[in-house]
Amino acid sequence: MSQEFTTQVLDEIIGAHHNSPSAVIAILQDIQERYHYIPKAAFTPLSRRVGVSEASIYSVVTFYENFSLEPKGRFIFKVCDGTACHVRKSMPILERLRKELALTSDQVTTPDLGFTVETVSCLGACGLAPVLTVNDKVYPAMTPNKVSALVAELKEELSHETN
Amino acid sequence: MRLTSRADLQQARRFYSQALSQQTTKILVCAGTGCIAGGSLVIRDHLIELLKAKGQNVAVTLADEPHGPEISVKSSGCHGFCEMGPLVRIEPSGYLYIKVKPEDCAEIVEETVINGRHIPRLAYSFNEKIFPKQDEIPFYKQQTRLVLEHCGHIDATSVKEYLGLGGYSAFEKALFDLSPDDIIKELSDSGLRGRGGGGFPAGKKWAEVQRQKAKPKYVVCNGDEGDPGAFMDRSVMEGDPHRMLEGMLISGIACDASEAYIYVRAEYPMAVNRLKLAIEEATERGLLGDNILGSNFSFRIRINRGAGAFVCGEGSALTSSIEGKRGMPRVKPPRTAEKGLFGQPTVLNNVETFANVPEIINKGAKWHRSFGTANSAGTKAFALTGNIRNTGLIEVPMGSTLRTIIYDIGGGIPDDKDFKAVQIGGPSGGCLTKEHLDLPLDFDSLKKVGAMIGSGGLVVMDSETCMVEVARFFMNFIQSESCGKCVPCREGTKRMLMILERIVTGRGAIRDLDLLLELADTVSNTALCGLGKTAPNPVVSTIRNFRSEYEAHILERRCPGRVCAKMKRFSIEADKCKGCSKCAQACPSAAISGKVKEPFVIDLDKCVRCGACINACKFQAIQESW
Ligand SMILES: Cc1cc2nc3c(=O)[nH]c(=O)nc-3n(C[C@H](O)[C@H](O)[C@H](O)COP(=O)(O)O)c2cc1C
Ligand code: SF4
Ligand code: SF4
Ligand code: FES
Ligand code: FES
Numbered sequence: 001m002s003q004e005f006t007t008q009v010l011d012e013i014i015g016a017h018h019n020s021p022s023a024v025i026a027i028l029q030d031i032q033e034r035y036h037y038i039p040k041a042a043f044t045p046l047s048r049r050v051g052v053s054e055a056s057i058y059s060v061v062t063f064y065e066n067f068s069l070e071p072k073g074r075f076i077f078k079v080c081d082g083t084a085c086h087v088r089k090s091m092p093i094l095e096r097l098r099k100e101l102a103l104t105s106d107q108v109t110t111p112d113l114g115f116t117v118e119t120v121s122c123l124g125a126c127g128l129a130p131v132l133t134v135n136d137k138v139y140p141a142m143t144p145n146k147v148s149a150l151v152a153e154l155k156e157e158l159s160h161e162t163n
Numbered sequence: 164m165r166l167t168s169r170a171d172l173q174q175a176r177r178f179y180s181q182a183l184s185q186q187t188t189k190i191l192v193c194a195g196t197g198c199i200a201g202g203s204l205v206i207r208d209h210l211i212e213l214l215k216a217k218g219q220n221v222a223v224t225l226a227d228e229p230h231g232p233e234i235s236v237k238s239s240g241c242h243g244f245c246e247m248g249p250l251v252r253i254e255p256s257g258y259l260y261i262k263v264k265p266e267d268c269a270e271i272v273e274e275t276v277i278n279g280r281h282i283p284r285l286a287y288s289f290n291e292k293i294f295p296k297q298d299e300i301p302f303y304k305q306q307t308r309l310v311l312e313h314c315g316h317i318d319a320t321s322v323k324e325y326l327g328l329g330g331y332s333a334f335e336k337a338l339f340d341l342s343p344d345d346i347i348k349e350l351s352d353s354g355l356r357g358r359g360g361g362g363f364p365a366g367k368k369w370a371e372v373q374r375q376k377a378k379p380k381y382v383v384c385n386g387d388e389g390d391p392g393a394f395m396d397r398s399v400m401e402g403d404p405h406r407m408l409e410g411m412l413i414s415g416i417a418c419d420a421s422e423a424y425i426y427v428r429a430e431y432p433m434a435v436n437r438l439k440l441a442i443e444e445a446t447e448r449g450l451l452g453d454n455i456l457g458s459n460f461s462f463r464i465r466i467n468r469g470a471g472a473f474v475c476g477e478g479s480a481l482t483s484s485i486e487g488k489r490g491m492p493r494v495k496p497p498r499t500a501e502k503g504l505f506g507q508p509t510v511l512n513n514v515e516t517f518a519n520v521p522e523i524i525n526k527g528a529k530w531h532r533s534f535g536t537a538n539s540a541g542t543k544a545f546a547l548t549g550n551i552r553n554t555g556l557i558e559v560p561m562g563s564t565l566r567t568i569i570y571d572i573g574g575g576i577p578d579d580k581d582f583k584a585v586q587i588g589g590p591s592g593g594c595l596t597k598e599h600l601d602l603p604l605d606f607d608s609l610k611k612v613g614a615m616i617g618s619g620g621l622v623v624m625d626s627e628t629c630m631v632e633v634a635r636f637f638m639n640f641i642q643s644e645s646c647g648k649c650v651p652c653r654e655g656t657k658r659m660l661m662i663l664e665r666i667v668t669g670r671g672a673i674r675d676l677d678l679l680l681e682l683a684d685t686v687s688n689t690a691l692c693g694l695g696k697t698a699p700n701p702v703v704s705t706i707r708n709f710r711s712e713y714e715a716h717i718l719e720r721r722c723p724g725r726v727c728a729k730m731k732r733f734s735i736e737a738d739k740c741k742g743c744s745k746c747a748q749a750c751p752s753a754a755i756s757g758k759v760k761e762p763f764v765i766d767l768d769k770c771v772r773c774g775a776c777i778n779a780c781k782f783q784a785i786q787e788s789w
Contacts, residue, residue, distance in 0.1 A: 024487035025470055052487070063489040063646075064470035066429050082391030083589065083622045084548035086636055121473070121640060122391035123430050125197050126548045127245030127555050136432055138200035 005039040014049050021050050024060055028067060036072040073109050073116035074161070075154050079132045082122030090130040094119060096144035097132075100151045114158050115151075164227070165449040168457045169339055172331060175448075179327030182225045186235040188276055189254040193315060195241025195401055196433050202265070203249035204238075209268045210251075211236050217272065225323040234276065237324075240402015240437075241394075242315030243556030244302060247287060252297060252315065259297035260285040289574065302553045305571045307534060309542050310518045311558045314402035319437060322444040325405040331450060333521035337413045338458055341524075343373060346417040350520065352528035354540030359385055359476075359513030360591070360617045361693075362539075362606040365520075368510060371500040372418040375508035382414050382423035383485070383504055383511045387469055387476035389428065390589030391640065393620035395544035396514035398556050400427065400434035403518070404441035408451075410517030412462055413524060414510050421461045424485050424504070428469040438466055473644035477692050478503070478511050480646070491646045492692035513618075515544055535561030539605035543619055549585075550625035552577045562603040565595060569623060580625040583724075584708070588617025590637040591697030593704030594630070613704050615697075629724030630709040631716055635663040637701040645694065652695030655686035659702060668729040671717040676706060725789040729772045732788050737762035739784035749779035 013030045017023035027046065031038055038061055047054040061067045079094045094117070098104060101115050109116040125131045128140030132147075139150065166172045192198075192207040214221045220233040242250050247261040253275055260271065260282065267285060274280045281295045294300045308314075318324040325331070337346050351366025372380060384407065388396040399407055411423050427435050442464050445451045453461045467485050474480050475490035482504040484490035503509025519541060523531045532540045539561035545568065548554045552574030559568060565585060569575065576582050584594040587604075593614035595602070602608055609615050624633065642656040659682050665671045683699030690696045706713060715721045722730035735746070735755075740762040747755040747763060754770040757763030765776070765785075777785045 020487075022485070022487040025484065026467070026487075029468060029470065056488070059489055060487070063491075064472050066471035083586065083620065083636070084392040084546075084554070087549045087622060087624065087628065120430060120471075121389075122393070123196075124388070124394040124397040124434075125200060125245065126392055126394055126546060127243075128197050128200060128248075129548065129554070131200075138196060140197065140200045 005035060005041050007045050009034065010042055010045055011049075014046065019050055021052050024050060024052055024057060025064070028057075028061060032067060036076070037068045037070055040069065070109065071113055073113050074158060075114065075134050076116045076118065077132055077134055078118050078120040078123070080121070080123050080125075080130060081119045082126065082129075084122070084126035085130040088129040090142075092144050093130055093132065093142050093147055096147045097151065100148055115154070165447065166456060167449060169335060172326075172335055172450075172456055176326050176329060176332065179225055179323045180329075181327075182230075183324070183327040185226075185230065185232055186222065187232045188234045190234070190236045190271075190276065191239040191252040191254065191316065191318075192236065193240075193242055193248060193250040193252075194238035194319065195245065195248075195315075195398065196431075197241060197245030198248035198250055199433075201249040201262075203263075205265055206249055206251065206263055206268060207236060207238060209265050210272065213268055213272045214276065217277065219276075224318070224321055225327060227323075237318035238320055239317060240314045240319035241398040241556065242297075243311065243398060244553070245556075246554050250315070254316075256281075257296040257298060259287060259295075259300065261287050301574065302555065302557075302572055305559070305567060306557050307542050307560050308558045309522060309534070310399065310406075310515055310544060311402070311556070313406065314398055314556075317403070319402045319404065320440060322405060322441065322448060322450075325403075329525075330405055331409055333524035334409050334412045334416075334450075335456070337416050337524055338456065338460060343417045343419065346413060346524065347373060349524060349528050350417075353523045353531040354528070354535075354538075355516065355519055355523060355531065356539060356606060357513055358515035358519070358543065358619070360588070360615070362616065365512060365516055368500055368512070369414060369417050371498075372420075372508045372510045375501060377508055378419075379422060380418055380420040380508040381504040381510070382411050382418065382420045383482065383509055384411055384423070384425040384514060384517055385476060385478075385481060385511060386425055386427040386431070386434065386514045387473075387481060388431075388514070388618065389473040389476040389644075390591075390618045390620045392548050392622050393546040393589060393618050395546055395556060395619050397431050397434050398544075399514050399518050400431070401437045404437050405445065406521055407514055407518045408441055408445060408464065410512075410520035411464065412450075412455075413520050414512070414517070415462045416460060418508075418510050420510065421463065423462065423464045424467055425464060426467045426469060426475070426481050426485060429471050435466060435468060442466070472646070473640075474646045474692070474694050477694060480692070481511070482509065489646075491648050492694070494691060515619075536603060536605045538607050543604075543616065545619045545621045547573050547621050547623070549621075549623040550576055550580065550628070551623040559604075561605045564601050564603060566600045568604075568621065569600075573623065576623070576625050578625075580627060582623070583626050583628055584624050584630065586622040586624065586633065586637075586701070587620070588615040588700075589620045590640050591615065591693065591700055592617045592620075593700050594624075594633070594708055596708050613700070613707065615700075627724055627726070629667075629722050629726035630705045630712050631663065631667055631722075632724070632726050634702045634705045635660070635667055638663055638698070641694065641698040645698075649689075649691040649695060651686045652690040652692075652698060655682055655690070656695070656698050658682055659686070659699065663702070666713065666716050667722075667727045669716065669720045669727075671713075673714070673717050675717065676710070676713055680706065722789055728774075730789060731772050731774075732767060733765050733770055733772070733774075733776060734786050734788070735763050735765055736784050736786060739782050740780075741782055741784075743781070745779045745781065746776035746785060749775045751775060 356362040480490040742760040
């Protein structure tokens with residue numbers, strides 16, 4: 001899924017933002033959308049093009065939670081642990097998900113880059129708590145068992161894709 | 164169709180209002196985040212197909228040419244009743260259908276649209292009473308929806324619809340009939356206070372920016388909505404984006420700004436899309452851009468997406484994030500009004516604040532003051548969540564009581580449990596208890612009891628909630644969101660979290676309570692920004708109101724709310740135990756002992772409360788209790 005990083009793609013993205021230094025975050029977001037992470041190789045050319053030091057770009061990438069320097073999985077689970085979801089028992093859902101995928105709070109992505117599991121504080125769908133999203137699609141009123149079923153379904157989908 | 168003069172705008176409004184009146188039946192399918200997750204778009208498309216198959220004249224958007232009667236199917240914003248979704252509202256009857264499935268569509272078309280009959284099985288019911296009309300449902304009946312007026316009732320994806328309902332008339336008035344001073348006076352007189360948490364008078368803020376000599380000036384809309392468990396701003400951005408854009412335009416006129424930014428949190432992709440569309444449509448119509456409606460006023464709006472940092476909701480962090488930097492707050496003064504975005508004078512207001520403006524300009528300060536209380540005029544949207552029957556987004560006059568909100572609108576606590584507390588204002592707020600049920604909710608009376616309205620999150624908690632765990636939850640959130648710039652917040656929240664973790668896992672000491680309060684005092688007095696200053700609030704307020712729960716955890720290793728896993732007590736029922744030793748083998752800390760074929764016992768001092776033994780026992784001999 002994550003294509004090879006090329007400076008050509010980077011140039012397109014930066015161009016769309018008019019090489020503007022204040023657009024660093026937006027540029028990084030576009031890079032991340034494309035590759036699901038920020039490839040290290042992007043730093044030097046990005047720094048040259050927008051005139052912001054590599055150190056500053058690095059400081060931005062590490063400050064914001066959404067940016068990742070590690071490749072992420074094909075399916076990105078975001079389990080909501082906002083207040084509304086928490087009081088409606090979101091933790092057992094997270095635990096089940098991690099168990100199903102053999103992940104932990106430190107290891108968030110499966111070695112085959114199939115799945116990433118993250119937490120997020122509120123997706124704004126609190127009325128449907130507890131909620132999770134997979135690649136931005138919202139799954140409402142989750143239970144541990146529904147999570148297991150969903151993982152099975154996505155694993156199936158993944159095996160078709162890679163074959 | 165670009166509008167180039169005041170007359171053009173007025174004509175467009177008349178035209179679309181006419182077009183709306185041609186729609187004999189309107190079917191509004193909720194296309195908010197919640198209902199889409201429940202499959203509402205499939206329902207919408209299915210309804211359109213079915214109606215077409217019946218030979219009906221179906222419209223999905225308002226026509227630009229005069230035409231005959233038609234039935235419209237619209238994608239609305241969130242009604243705030245997401246738990247009942249997907250929702251379908253039918254006009255003019257005002258029927259609301261809940262939990263609609265694709266299989267229900269044929270019946271809706273046949274029975275309701277064509278024959279005008281109500282379908283009771285799809286209606287909301289409570290205590291066996293059926294409520295066919297949306298306005299009669301207790302959840303809605305007690306609300307005063309001014310800002311959320313259109314949410315759920317109009318096509319959220321069309322500027323035409325907004326125009327047809329009188330949209331941009333306040334902007335027109337501000338542009339052609341009022342001076343900047345008039346606008347600011349009206350706003351000041353209206354008593355509107357910021358809805359983003361601080362409650363700062365909006366008119367005063369605008370006046371301050373107006374006074375600044377430096378140019379250019381900026382308008383910034385704060386749609387970061389970081390309070391976990393709140394989604395008021397999301398609903399406005401998704402459900403009635405033009406109302407907010409109109410408010411921003413008016414502030415541009417008042418403060419002489421022509422560049423604006425909306426900062427939307429990353430988790431709201433749909434809000435970003437709706438806003439983008441709204442900005443595109445408004446630009447096409449000439450309501451944004453250069454020389455708007457032939458005047459010399461120009462205004463452009465850009466959208467910035469957040470990247471997952473709660474602290475970016477703070478004004479100076481937000482502007483620095485728009486500038487492409489780390490979102491770290493800075494020392495004030497100078498305030499954002501003087502030196503905000505790119506170091507220039509900046510009006511920074513919350514989504515709901517801006518959305519309040521058009522009606523104030525249209526209907527006047529006095530009208531606005533007729534809602535709410537003397538010091539807190541108008542209404543406030545709250546996100547009502549947690550252990551409550553009707554979760555959702557509500558809007559009530561300022562000064563409404565918790566009792567009204569929880570029992571009349573929210574329908575009370577489910578499963579016959581008791582109300583225990585409500586957490587108001589999110590991680591910076593505090594908790595209110597039974598004794599506060601009749602307290603009017605407004606900026607000042609909440610401050611007096613050590614809580615705050617904040618952005619409007621209301622999390623209801625029943626008797627089976629552990630208040631210590633709640634405090635730990637918020638501290639954990641704040642600690643991980645601290646930007647790390649100042650020591651009291653970075654280190655103080657970490658220490659407070661460690662102490663709370665100690666208490667919920669049964670390792671607390673009674674002096675920890677004094678330590679917590681002392682740290683709380685230091686952090687709130689010395690932290691740089693609002694995040695740190697308010698971080699201790701949930702701890703202080705739970706200690707004040709629920710000290711006995713803390714004491715139970717510390718002195719008795721008991722969790723009265725039956726939540727904290729480490730407070731569980733495991734025991735083996737001797738008569739069920741066959742003495743198979745499976746549990747002892749599973750126990751990671753050698754807490755179980757016994758002779759094979761005789762009942763085993765658990766040594767609670769060694770037990771680490773992992774629960775492994777329960778799963779290991781085939782005879783259900785092991786019990787957990789609190
Ligand atoms: C840590 C922190 C987070 C904040 N988050 C938000 C937010 O998500 N949305 C918001 O409108 N205001 C937020 N605020 C308040 C803003 O700093 C600012 O007061 C507000 O946007 C001003 O608009 P208003 O006067 O219309 O409320 C936050 C403040 C702090 C200290
Ligand atoms: S109080 Fe916390 S969030 Fe605010 S500046 Fe200090 S460290 Fe950053
Ligand atoms: S709960 Fe865990 S530690 Fe306690 S007795 Fe059972 S297996 Fe052992
Ligand atoms: S708290 Fe989970 S969606 Fe809001
Ligand atoms: S999304 Fe449909 S009611 Fe909230």
